[in-house]
Amino acid sequence: MDLEGKRVLLSGATGGLGRAIAAEMADQGAMLLLSSRKEEELRGLASSLAGGAPRHEVIVSDLAQDGAASELVREAGDVDVLIANAALPGTGRLESFSEQEVVRALRVNLEAPIMMARELVPAFANKGAGHVVLIASLAGKVGSPRSSIYNATKFGLRGFAFALREDLHPYGAGVSIVSPGFVREAGMFHDAKSAAPPGLGTTTPRKVARAVSRAIRRNRLEITVAPRRQRFISEVGYRHPRLASRIQRGGGADRVAEKLAAGQSAKR
């Protein structure tokens, strides 16, 4: 799908990756419906993008609230593309989460994208067009220590995307998964001030944003955005979870994960 003149609903627009995705979409000629919980930041972002405000609109929504995801889509009106990008890091030992924190992470990371897509399907079927992009992660392919909730949501998103893609295909609509590895410069990994495991490298928000654009324009099933070595290791881990577990236990993954979870504990 060509993005020129298309209405793109982007959740998590105020985050590290959201801002880069918004800029890329605006540069491609899209009209954005920018969403998160922070109105002022959203307004600042809208006017900073190519085309400015009021071409780009803002919709404040707390996706952790019951019914908010469907309501957001209804408020957005006519939407050609949904980019479900908002998420919480969901890292730390399972027992360190309160019940409410578990529910919030599951809702924002997994339930909200499902509900937003659900709300859009009838309109996509009517138009015979539309695209859903789900921002997953390499955590949707390989389980890591201190990441049980995050892994659960990202594995879930991938399964949801692959199945939904088959159901939407006859309507002429597409579904893509974009799976970044560790991202430097901005975003939830960068904000945690933690380092990636030695030798794995990092990617950038700009590269993730370009992948989102490519996924929509070429209707790609999944794009993994990470250095070659990280992509290779995650592919091996995906196919051989027992081997991935042995490598992680021998390679000090525990220490890296503990530090990352500590740095992300404020985002629950």
Ligand SMILES: NC(=O)c1ccc[n+]([C@@H]2O[C@H](COP(=O)([O-])OP(=O)(O)OC[C@H]3O[C@@H](n4cnc5c(N)ncnc54)[C@H](OP(=O)(O)O)[C@@H]3O)[C@@H](O)[C@H]2O)c1
């Ligand atoms: N950064 C990485 O290294 C990395 C790697 C792999 C995958 N990812 C994925 O990339 C996506 C973007 O992550 P990021 O790094 O940009 O994270 P981020 O900087 O922490 O931004 C998260 C975004 O989600 C929004 N959000 C959080 N809770 C919300 C809620 N209850 N209601 C509505 N919006 C909410 C935040 O908005 P407000 O706080 O303004 O409301 C913010 O815009 C996520 O799906 C993440 O899992 C990131």
